[in-house]
Structures are given as structure tokens and as C-alpha cells.
Amino acid sequence: MEQDSVDSGAQIDPLSNPFASLDSLSPDLSSLNDLAMRGAWRSILEKVSRSRSLDLLKQPHHHLTYLSFNVLALSKLRRFADANSELESLQDLDGSDYRYETYPKVYPGRSGSMVPFSLRWIHCIIPIKLGRRNEGLDRLYKLLDLVREKLEERKSNSREESLREWKRRELLVINTIIGDHLFHKEFSVCLDLIRNLLSGDCLGLDAFLLSELGYIQLQIGDLDGAKGSFSQVEGIADKEKSIKLMNLVSRNKALIYLVGKDYVSAVREYEECMERDHTDAVAINNKAICLMYLRDLSDSIKVLENSLERVPTVTLNETLVVNLCSMYELAYVNHAEIKKTLSNWIARVAPDDFDSSCTRI
């Protein structure tokens, strides 16, 4: 089949456009994607297994895509050892097996790596989740080097879209690294890394990043630092009024009130968030926490129970459930019963990757 010249303005025959839809990228990809959106990770494992056995995967990149879904599903189901085995079945991610130019008949005129980037990222995360933190952290830093090499190669010659994707990936890796240091309470490193990001040329002052900085400062106890960071966020939000940013500013304010033990004002901020966006799960959860500190255990339980009923796909997360169970344990001498009711409901509604050990039954 003749392919048109490689130029952004080129027209492609819509009937054979390989980028028209998900399914034209890889067989049944829209179905896989849909299952992932619904959190049906076990179904994904079944589908991958079936597709492989029925030999439906014809092109080299099909195998990689399906493998990525498999690894992702196993990881979401916390089967990290299995995910690791699956990953190790690939020889060398940088080898010629996974490059377009190795198959010129299948990918005429295309060169580069066909490895989905999330595979590389999960490859770093798995050792961390398996308790081999240093190995994982090393991999993350090496991945950062690789991403930066790719960025350098593309800065001079390449297309904007490609550059944008790699910049996004650079941010992804750096944020993951910061998160790992944060988890291990290595605060000085976190502050340095965020400082680099904030002063970097590509980013500018990002409201969300500044808010994260504020949260870390709050964790340390540096209240003045946090206030400074949050006021910079307000400055950005003033120029760009969106609900997302307005809620961010409110939630940040609420945290400052909470730290000052002014729980009433914190609750008020969270209620404003919920009015603007009834799916703001952080505001809902945190409002319930504040009610506890206001001696209102009954209402804090109601807030969480209502949110699970009304918007479960947004509020059903392990942290919220842990909080609700803590409240049940305080409110009821015989809390086993009510936790069981909750647990049964979760089993019917929750996605496959929900960690039900959070109910502590």
C-alpha cells in the first residue's frame, strides 16, 4: 500500500488511517481502554491472555501494547512479583527488537522506539513496591537521564508534539522521584527538587506544584513557608479563574485554617469547594476530618457516607474508607457490624484494584 509523503499537511485515506481510532492503533484497543477506565483489571488479564492464545496480535507493537496492559493490570492488582516476571520476559527495552526501523515493511519510513513509556516507568516502580527501594530509585534517576537525552535530541530538530510529550514525561519522572523521597521523609531533597522545577525554564510557576510545595512545608511544620507558597498560588488563580483553581485555593486556605485550629473556617472553605464542584473528593474527605475536630463525630460520618452514596466513582478511595472506619471504631462499641455492611457494599461497587484491607476487618 502506498503511503503519502511524510508531511504534517498530508492527507491520509481515512479508510486506512492508522490513527483514526484506538482500534486502528491496536486490535480491540478501545475495549482494553474501556475496561481500564472501569477498573476491570481482572477482565483485562483475561482479555490479554485470550488474545495471545488466539494469536490475534499480528504486528510487533501489538504485543508490546498488550504486554503493557498486562503489566499495568498486575500492578494495579498489587501482584508486583507477577508484573515483574512479565517485564523481565522482555529482553532489552532499548534493543532492536522494539524499534520501528527493524520492521520496515510494517512501519515504512518510521524509526524510533515502540516501547510504551509507561512500561519504563512501571519498571522503576515495581522494585519500590517490592521493598527494594534503592533499586527502584536508581532506576528512576536513570530513566530521568534517558528522558533528558531524548529531550536534547529533539530540541534542535524535532516536532513540537514529540518535544511536548518528552517534557511531560520528564515532569512525570521528577514528580515520581519527589514522591518517593517524600514517602521516606527526606524533606530536604524534596524541597531542592521542587525548587529546581519551579525555577526551570519549561515550567514557570505552576499552581499545583506550588501547592504541593506548600503541603510539604506544612508537613515539616514550616507554616510561614506554606503560607508564602499558597499566596503565590492565589496570584496565579486570580489571573486564570477556573473552578479547578478556585477549589485549589480554597483547599489550601482550609489547610491553613486547620493548622491554626480554626476548624469552623476550614469547614466553610471546603463547603464552598463542594458547592462549586460536588465531585471534589479531597474537600469532602477533609471536611469530614474537620468535623471530627469540632467534636461532631455523627456529622463527619454522615458526610463520608453520603459522598460514597452519591458520587462513589470519585470518592471511593482507600484513604476515605480508612477515615470512615476509624470513625466507626470510635462511634460504635460493636463496630464490626457496620464495617461489614460497608465492606459488602464496597465489594459490589469497587473496581478490581481497590485495596479492601483498608476496612481493617
Next chain:
Amino acid sequence: MSSSQASHSLAFRVMRLCRPTLHVDTPILVDPSDLLVGEDIYDDPVAASHLPRLMGGLKVKPSGDAADLSYRNRFLLNDSTDSMGLSGLLLLPQAFGAIYLGETFCSYVSINNSSNFEVRDIIIKAEIQTERQRILLLDTSKSAVESIRAGGRYDFIVEHDVKELGAHTLVCTALYDDGDGERKYLPQFFKFNVANPLSVRTKVRVVKDTTFLEVCIENHTKSNLYMDQVEFEPAQNCSATKLNADEYHSEETSTTRETFTPPVLIRSGGGIQNYLYQLKSSSRASDQIKVEGNVLGKLQLTWRTNLGEPGRLQTQQILGAAVVRKEIDLQVVELPTTIILGRSFSVHIELLNLTERELGPFEVSLSPDDLPGERAIMTNGLQKMVLPKVEAFGSRDFHLNLVATKLGVQKITGIRVYECNEGKTYNPLPDMEVFVDLE
């Protein structure tokens, strides 16, 4: 009144209410471009012109009130900062945890009526008991709680600043009429231990005329401590200045300077931080510290941990070095440049009274040799020179006649002053080296 052996309608439930924590956990979330296609596909210009629309369409949330029945938030990245895993979600304290001296103990207490009957006239008390004392936190004797219905609750929050180390017990008691009209008494005990969060080590150093106080703070807690305030409060006649090393700050842009001041954060489990104070006497006479009983002052420490949880401690009085004050001093006014062996020479000395009282009379002499024959320079003439009284802050000149008995570099040493009234001996003059020549 029944004892606590009988079954109770009421039960106390407690939960420590230290600050909540901001939950941190790396989520497994992906961007569609990182999963559905190869990483270098955007290098292909055809792909680059078509994929963004396709991928972008996957990330769009259903608008308005249309119920989103997908768990997309558990699959797709919204912002790049999502992968940091710090969403801002708060988590209630999950365990009692450690509690340290200087912190505030705060607890949610809930009295549950798990029976099928209403209980009435409930008198509730909560107190903290330690080895040394009992502190009442709550007492509803004056206005008893009227009733708690079946399945109902009465809640309260107690707070107590922890000022003692060791075993503490939160004692909660309820005196109530149960469903049968029987007056019952329910005591419940919740024990916890208070540990020492810090150790403070001090060193006092006197360098020339200035007194320095070195302070080393070591963190024994399980959290990093953000030191809000480490202030030295000097005793009455002193002033103190904190000395800071010139810190090297890597290049700061104007944006980051507003965001950052490097925090003083003492690492958990053994981290240390040092501080240095310069102490000055505020009394007029001299730079020497004159202190009563050598008390220099005390340290005030305030710190914060997670979400600003505060702690505060004061040290005991810090004592200065054993002898810091000089009462009298000798200063050499004039010493001859050439000293000839065997020939008498005169040293012009001034005696200073540094106290605010009259001292004297004095006897000035050379202290006896440790080893006879060792001393090269001896007094010529009277072994003791008597000086009359010297008034407060006053001085007196005198000349000491000495003779050298050996050649070469020799020391004038051992000049001592005996204060006859108080019977004290001073050796205030350091050794002086002179060169003894022949004719």
C-alpha cells in the same frame, strides 16, 4: 452502687486527636500516550498530526451532571503533580503514636450507650493521673448530662499540656442511672507513656574577655522537628546575641527567594543542631561577666512537627564556668629593655581593684620556688612589699625590684598578691620572658 464487675450500658471509646496527616502514596496512573502508543511515535509527523486529538479525547471528563460511572481517576493522570502522590487528602491518626514532653495531649472521648435502654443523670469525669499529680480535665458534676438514649452517644474532647515524663493514665469515669434505675459507676483507664523529645547539651567557653555559650540539641523523637524558636533568655545582668554562621545560599532567583527560607529541621532519631550565643555583661564596669551564683540563663525551645503540631520546652538554669570574674589585676606598665646579669632592675606594675568594694592592704611577693635554685629571677631586697588599701575600681602603682641570676632567655614568674583583709591570694600576672645579658 454496683461495682465495675457488673455489665455496663455505657462504654468509653477514645481516639487520640493529634493533627491529621497528609497522605502520601505513589499512585499507579498513566497518560494515554504512554500506554496506547510507542514512546517515539510522535517523531512520525503523520502520527504527530493525528494522535493528539485522539489521545486528548480520551482524557475529557463527561461534562455537567452526567454521572461519571468510570473510575478514570484511578487510571489516568490529571496533572503531572498527581504522580507525586500528595493529593491533599487528610488521614486521621491511625495509632496512638509516641507522645513527648512539651506536646499537647488531645483526645476525642465518646461515651456510647450500647444497651437497649436509656440511661439518665450521667456525671462524667476525665482526669490525667501521673506519679505526681491528678489533673482534672472535665467534670459534669455541676450539670449532669440528662440522658443518653439507647444507641446514643455523648462526645467530648480533652486537651492537656504534657509537662511530666513517664507513665500517664487518662481516667474516664461515668456515674449514671441505668435502664433498671440502678446507679452504676464505670471507670475506664487509658495508659500512655511520655518520653523526652530532646536532649540539650551546653558548653560555656570564655575566650579572652567574652563568654560564649554553645548549645547542642539532639532530637530523640520519631519525627523531624522544625525548630520555630531557639531563644536563650539570659539572667538579669546579661545580654545574649545569637551568632549565625554566614550561610552560603546557592543562587536564588527572585521567585524562589519568596518561597524559600531553608528551614531548621532536626532529623528524627538522633539528628542534632548546634547554636552559639555571645553573652555580655550589662553592668558598666568591665566585659567580664559578674553573675550571682554563675547562673547564665535558660533556653526556650519551641518546635513544630506534622501540620504544625507544636511542642515547647524550657531548660533548667544554665550555669557558667566556675570562676569567671577577676577581682584584682596586675598590669605591667614598664619593663626595662636590657637586663644585666646580677644587676638589680625595676619593674613598674599597676594593681587594679576590679571589685566594687575596697580591698587591701596587699602583700606582693614572689611565690616560693618549687625547686630551689630553679628560679632565675628573684626579688632584690625585701621579700614582701606591702601596699595600702585600694578603693573600689581604683588602682595603685608600685615598683618591684628584681635581679637575674642566669643568662639568656629567662622568665619573670610567680608574682603573687595576697589580700590581707579577706585572706585571698591571686596570681594574676602571666609569665614574662626577658633576655639576660652580660655587661
